[in-house]
Amino acid sequence: MIAIENIRKEFPILNRTVNGKPLVYFDNAATSQTPQPVIDAIVDYYQNYNANIHRGVHTLSQEATDKYEEARIKIQKHFNAANSYEIIFTSGTTDSINLVANGFTSLLNEGNEIIVSALEHHSNIVPWQMLCERTGALLKVIPMTQEGVLDMEAYKSLLSDKTKLVFCNHVSNALGTINPIKDIITLAHGVNAAVLIDGAQAAPHIKADVQALDVDFYVASAHKMCGPTGQGMLYGKETWLKKLPPYQGGGEMIAEVTFEKTTYADLPHKFEAGTPNICGGIAFGAAIDYMNNIGFDVIAAYEHELLEYATEKLLAIEGLRIYGPKDTTQKAAVISFNIEGIHPYDMGVILDKLGIAVRTGHHCAQPIMNFFCIPGTVRASFAFYNTKEEIDILVAGVERAANMLR
Structure with a gap:
């Protein structure tokens, strides 16, 4: 069982706000956030x-x-x-x-x-x-x-x-x-x-x-x-x-x-x-x-739980398509999706206004986007310091953005 509250306290950036909203960081596939022990190691090197x-x-x-x-x-x-x-x-x-x-x-x-x-x-x-x-x-x-x-x-x-x-x-x-x-x-x-x-x-x-x-x-x-x-x-x-x-x-x-x-x-x-x-x-x-120290088995189990939860919630949104394997056991904690008729960039901009960080575009994988005949996707990628409550915020944000853009 992952001690999520204790873990989140070790990531200072998770306490900040973006556009007046608490940060929800779902761009972990691009760059993960840095815990205090790693920050301390960096400071220790330059100080000592x-x-x-x-x-x-x-x-x-x-x-x-x-x-x-x-x-x-x-x-x-x-x-x-x-x-x-x-x-x-x-x-x-x-x-x-x-x-x-x-x-x-x-x-x-x-x-x-x-x-x-x-x-x-x-x-x-x-x-x-x-x-x-x-x-x-x-x-x-x-x-x-x-x-x-x-x-x-x-x-x-x-x-x-x-x-x-x-x-x-x-x-x-x-x-x-x-x-x-x-x-x-x-x-x-x-x-x-x-x-x-x-x-x-x-x-x-x-x-x-x-x-x-x-x-x-x-x-x-x-x-x-x-x-x-x-x-x-x-x-x-x-x-x-x-x-x-x-x-x-x-x-x-x-x-x-x-x-x-x-x-x-x-x-x-x-x-x-x-x-x-x-x-x-x-x-x-x-x-x-x-x-x-957390344990990769613990991390994997928790992230898979987040992946399954987010997949179910997002698929309930009308017109939303997830790209990649339907079987979540064949996936890491990444969901790449689009909503019919909405450009992924527009979705990403609105989500950012709500404090939600996702990645949009071709993700430096243009041949994949060409295969699906799309300009890109919205990508939400999860880490062991994310929560189901944050996923709920994401789902609400996607629904709100969809209603604005349709």
Whole structure:
């Protein structure tokens, strides 16, 4: 049982008002809010041991280095990576994907094939298109169904000995669909293809075990998990990380530099050029601690309760359509909807006047919107600090906006 009243007290922003109304924050799929323990970790860093890491012999540098590397180990244990050096700190999911895409430039040849799903965020489409332009590889797409799930039989037919890479999100940011990534990974490995899973939307709701999944790369962002923006992680199997060339050149990622030749540092530093977001990494670790202290099983059960409640209430509104799986067990805590004859932007503007924060538009997933022949959706995404009472406010707001706009 989640102690919702106590949890809400730990999120200072939930006490504010918007347009004279108490804030109802349902844009968690874009960015989650930050609890006081994570805010305290950020303040503590800048107040007490702000220094550059790894290269300093003085006390502050050593303290910052220890905290930063402790955070890496927290993330390693959370995702059950075999080694801490298989966790690469990045600026976020997009940066992580681009790191891998850049690295494969030297490993692909013309005529090789890579596969991406139709449910992807632009960040898991565009870097691979750019990779194809650089290498001459061909991009193929796993189609989706009207239910907003992937056509797995079509996926099987796309796989061949030409397939070198497969990319798929764990959870769709636009529809909330939970994809069968274990099956996707197993089938890809059957043709010796590597797999990258975009875990940005899954990480706040599902505790992924990268070894059990046998995934080659898994990426996520701190700001979806009660952490800071500008911080993320890339998990990569050691064998793959050793094959990929460095993404950027500079300090920290080197072993030795001469004007004749440079040799690169061992993992993870090979991929971490320059001064990193030290505070962000430490705060990411604090956010992982915070969520694990609540418990991901507890979080998942409560968020599913919110999802079922909101689905039932919203579907009672005349003309409202929810996109994505009808079976809520196939979804994370996301509801993407429209009301017939009403543009999602107009709905979002009115909801904001009522203090309700939702996301409207194509959610950086234009191919999904094109599939449904719509300009976008209204997306309400829930977190463990939301309540059924807030959902009631949302439903009343949607009904009020619909009456005004019809």
